Amino acid sequence: MRKNIPAFALITTILVLWQIIAILLDAPYILPSPTQIAAKLWELRETLFLVQLPATMGVTFMGLGISVAFGLGLAVAMDCSEKLANALYPVIVASQTIPTTAIAPLFVLWFGYSIWSKVLVTVLMTFFPITIAVFDGLKSTSREMEELLITYGASKKDIFFKLKVPQSLPHFFSAIKMAVPLSIIGAAIAEWLGAQSGLGYFSKRMMTQLDGAGVFAPIVLLSAVAMLIVAIINIIEKKLLGWRKEI
Amino acid sequence: MLEFKNVTFKYDEDETDMLENLSFDVNEGEFISIIGRSGCGKSTVFRLINGLLTPQKGEILFDGQNIKSMRNYSAYMPQKDLLFPWRTIEKNISLAMEIQKKSKAEIKKQAEEMLKEVGLWEYKDKYPKDLSGGMRQRASFARTLLSGSSLFLLDEPFSALDSLTKISLQEWLLTEWEKHKKTVLFITHDVEEAIFLSEKIYVVSDFPITHFEEFKIPLPYPRKREDMKRSDIVELKEMLIKNLRQEAVL
Numbered sequence: 001m002r003k004n005i006p007a008f009a010l011i012t013t014i015l016v017l018w019q020i021i022a023i024l025l026d027a028p029y030i031l032p033s034p035t036q037i038a039a040k041l042w043e044l045r046e047t048l049f050l051v052q053l054p055a056t057m058g059v060t061f062m063g064l065g066i067s068v069a070f071g072l073g074l075a076v077a078m079d080c081s082e083k084l085a086n087a088l089y090p091v092i093v094a095s096q097t098i099p100t101t102a103i104a105p106l107f108v109l110w111f112g113y114s115i116w117s118k119v120l121v122t123v124l125m126t127f128f129p130i131t132i133a134v135f136d137g138l139k140s141t142s143r144e145m146e147e148l149l150i151t152y153g154a155s156k157k158d159i160f161f162k163l164k165v166p167q168s169l170p171h172f173f174s175a176i177k178m179a180v181p182l183s184i185i186g187a188a189i190a191e192w193l194g195a196q197s198g199l200g201y202f203s204k205r206m207m208t209q210l211d212g213a214g215v216f217a218p219i220v221l222l223s224a225v226a227m228l229i230v231a232i233i234n235i236i237e238k239k240l241l242g243w244r245k246e247i
Numbered sequence: 248m249l250e251f252k253n254v255t256f257k258y259d260e261d262e263t264d265m266l267e268n269l270s271f272d273v274n275e276g277e278f279i280s281i282i283g284r285s286g287c288g289k290s291t292v293f294r295l296i297n298g299l300l301t302p303q304k305g306e307i308l309f310d311g312q313n314i315k316s317m318r319n320y321s322a323y324m325p326q327k328d329l330l331f332p333w334r335t336i337e338k339n340i341s342l343a344m345e346i347q348k349k350s351k352a353e354i355k356k357q358a359e360e361m362l363k364e365v366g367l368w369e370y371k372d373k374y375p376k377d378l379s380g381g382m383r384q385r386a387s388f389a390r391t392l393l394s395g396s397s398l399f400l401l402d403e404p405f406s407a408l409d410s411l412t413k414i415s416l417q418e419w420l421l422t423e424w425e426k427h428k429k430t431v432l433f434i435t436h437d438v439e440e441a442i443f444l445s446e447k448i449y450v451v452s453d454f455p456i457t458h459f460e461e462f463k464i465p466l467p468y469p470r471k472r473e474d475m476k477r478s479d480i481v482e483l484k485e486m487l488i489k490n491l492r493q494e495a496v497l
Binding site for chain 1: 297298299318319321322323325327329331332333334342343345346347374376394
């Protein structure tokens with residue numbers, strides 16, 4: 001707890017400075033103060049928490065789920081076949097050079113305002129870290145441990161489940177922790193570009209009404225949710241990877 | 248039990264052979280140490296025995312059968328304990344039995360008996376990071392014992408330990424060997440360790456390896472530390488060290 005004190009102090013200082021500047025500027029449509037944002041959050045709590053947040057979370061989790069399944073599948077396939085890895089790895093890396101925000105309107109054109117256009121943006125942003133991290137994890141398997149298993153008569157399946165999977169679990173967790181905020185950002189961007197509900201859509205709507213606090217409120221909520229999910233993943237990681245402590 | 252018949256082996260990246268027409272035998276129940284300078288090919292011999300490498304010429308036979316078609320005939324214990332950090336000690340020593348698809352009840356029974364035998368019962372639910380170096384090597388040896396193989400290939404298993412732990416583990420290893428009647432091939436750099444443990448010592452004296460120089464140790468089992476002070480043993484030790492030094496100069 002004590003190690004978090006500097007971070008709390010810094011955040012408090014920034015919030016106080018922000019509050020002072022916002023009061024001095026007195027232009028809430030450009031820079032609303034933190035207290036105005038908090039008030040807005042409370043005022044819009046029903047729509048934000050009960051309508052917009054579930055919509056964004058639907059996109060986020062669907063995108064994340066597809067990314068995990070797709071990323072794990074690709075990583076395992078590339079680990080099994082060197083030829084496949086040589087063919088796919090550069091393509092996967094190249095896919096990250098596509099500016100997602102620029103291509104997203106195209107997805108709206110393809111899939112309309114349905115959930116799939118937004119899920120696709122999320123998947124495009126998150127499958128990369130999952131695929132690469134898990135693939136690197138599978139590849140970082142200790143050669144000596146693998147040979148030891150071979151001398152015990154282990155099959156490829158044994159090596160995969162008894163060595164490669166547990167050894168790449170820490171990589172998987174790092175990837176998920178990276179992918180969660182990215183998937184929320186992806187969902188919000190997609191909603192900005194074309195949607196009928198969701199926190200990104202709501203934030204954009206507030207923008208058109210020049211409601212500064214209304215723009216910020218959904219963003220604050222998104223950040224809080226991202227932090228909460230990462231914290232939950234941290235707890236699961238500590239439970240599952242207890243053997244890593246003090247290494 | 249184990250027979251090398253004119254085995255020749257060369258690594259792809261090397262220009263010269265590592266082993267050339269090497270032939271030797273190991274009889275059932277023997278404890279043989281292999282000594283030689285670093286990089287002379289001792290570990291290559293082990294990797295050929297356990298099938299991780301394949302000879303270009305010659306045959307390796309186990310109980311008269313070519314090892315090419317065999318599995319799980321030898322158990323390898325390397326210098327590093329190679330305990331899996333995510334497995335508890337009980338799960339670690341059960342590894343080979345899991346691969347052999349033994350029943351859960353059988354695995355548990357054998358693992359528990361072994362943990363008691365090697366003095367690690369209280370540590371069965373701990374992870375390798377919680378154990379000292381000596382305990383980890385004992386756990387690693389327990390895992391080797393539970394592999395069910397009758398030929399043990401121990402590659403400098405005690406070289407990373409402090410001298411006191413090393414001495415007590417050497418004595419412990421001999422007790423275990425006498426109890427389980429396994430065949431042991433033991434690689435070491437330590438001449439005293441080789442003499443104390445083994446019935447025979449194979450010295451690697453040429454490169455590529457074409458033969459082993461064989462030395463019998465004139466000590467009965469069970470052995471005591473004091474035996475190492477006998478004049479004939481001291482003489483043998485000096486002679487072996489001199490041999491190894493000459494090789495190092497060459």
